[in-house]
Amino acid sequence: MTDKIFTISIDVFHGLNFFQQAIENIRNQTYKNLEIIISNNGASSEIQKFIASQSEIDSRIRVINYKENIFDFNDPELRTFVICNDALEIAKGDYFFYQSYDDLLAIDYVEKMVKLFNEDNNCMSAAGIPISIYEDNSIGEDELINRDTNLRPRFMQGHELVLDFINSGNCFSAPGTIFSFKTDFLKKMGGFHRSIELSQLYGVVPFGSTGFDETAIFYWRRGDHQVNYTLSHLGYCGTKEY
Numbered sequence: 001m002t003d004k005i006f007t008i009s010i011d012v013f014h015g016l017n018f019f020q021q022a023i024e025n026i027r028n029q030t031y032k033n034l035e036i037i038i039s040n041n042g043a044s045s046e047i048q049k050f051i052a053s054q055s056e057i058d059s060r061i062r063v064i065n066y067k068e069n070i071f072d073f074n075d076p077e078l079r080t081f082v083i084c085n086d087a088l089e090i091a092k093g094d095y096f097f098y099q100s101y102d103d104l105l106a107i108d109y110v111e112k113m114v115k116l117f118n119e120d121n122n123c124m125s126a127a128g129i130p131i132s133i134y135e136d137n138s139i140g141e142d143e144l145i146n147r148d149t150n151l152r153p154r155f156m157q158g159h160e161l162v163l164d165f166i167n168s169g170n171c172f173s174a175p176g177t178i179f180s181f182k183t184d185f186l187k188k189m190g191g192f193h194r195s196i197e198l199s200q201l202y203g204v205v206p207f208g209s210t211g212f213d214e215t216a217i218f219y220w221r222r223g224d225h226q227v228n229y230t231l232s233h234l235g236y237c238g239t240k241e242y
Contacts, residue, residue: 004117006031007093007183010101011039011083013069015220016100018221021137025104027058031111036061036086041079042069043052061088077194084192087181097180098192104133104219113180116211120155124208125179125200128216135223144217149173154211159206172201175220179205 008026012019026036038051040063055061062168064086070079084098095117109128116126129150132140152161152171164171179200186204195198 003033004095005033005093006095006114006180007035007037007087007091007097008105008110009037009039009084009087009091009098010225011041011087011098012043012047012051013041013071013102014044014047015102016044016050019047020050020187022099022101022104023054025107026045027054027060028042029105029110030108030109031114033095034060034110035091037064037091038062039064039066039083039218041066041071064090075194077129077196080196081192081194082167086222088187088191093183095180096183096186098177098199099218100176100221102221104221104227106219109218112213112216113211116154117180117182117212120209120211122209123155123211124185125158125181125205126211126213127174127178127180128213130174130176130178130218132222133219135221139219150212150214154213155209157209157213158208161210162201162206165201172175178218179210204209 010019010022010026023038026034036058038054038061039175040048041050043051051063055063064083066083070082072078087098088096091126095114097110097113106128112128113126117123129144129147130144134140149170150173156171161171174197177196177200181204185208189204193203
């Protein structure tokens, strides 16, 4: 199983404390055959020094540097569109996953995703359970105990998951990007679109089997620092991108 390379793409502009936690969990994954692509999105010198220090001690890390922060309030998803596709273009991994700088992977998350792909040759996408983690690092444990979404089998046809989602079913729910993909398949399907989550759900996931491990935890950071809160206050709802 360990001969397959799993690429994790992560970008950073600010939030060094969250980013340090994210990198620590990525580097300490139980699945070791990783490619870690860090996109320095015009970050501060402090963050750049941290990236450099991590690159020196971990040969699995590759860095893409952007001189200026790629973000425009008139085109909020330009950042993800550019950064994710640039990372996807150079990725050497058999599988590809994008995460935000402030989110956390459970230590065995990647191992469980690779296992899903290995169990079913038709599996083109895989996901775990998204659980809230807050700015003080407390976790929404009740979301694990009393969940009413992401109730689906280990494998199902991707189009069936999407149809259930459209019809307000209980098979799928996530506040952002949650799927890992076979890299060649993701490239074939056009890579990343400005409508990040829905383009994956409607444009990639339906074309193959999709895997799910309810024991694989992805900790989704929530708090006032999130850009989407600022965008919501400005009236942004993503209609153009959708």
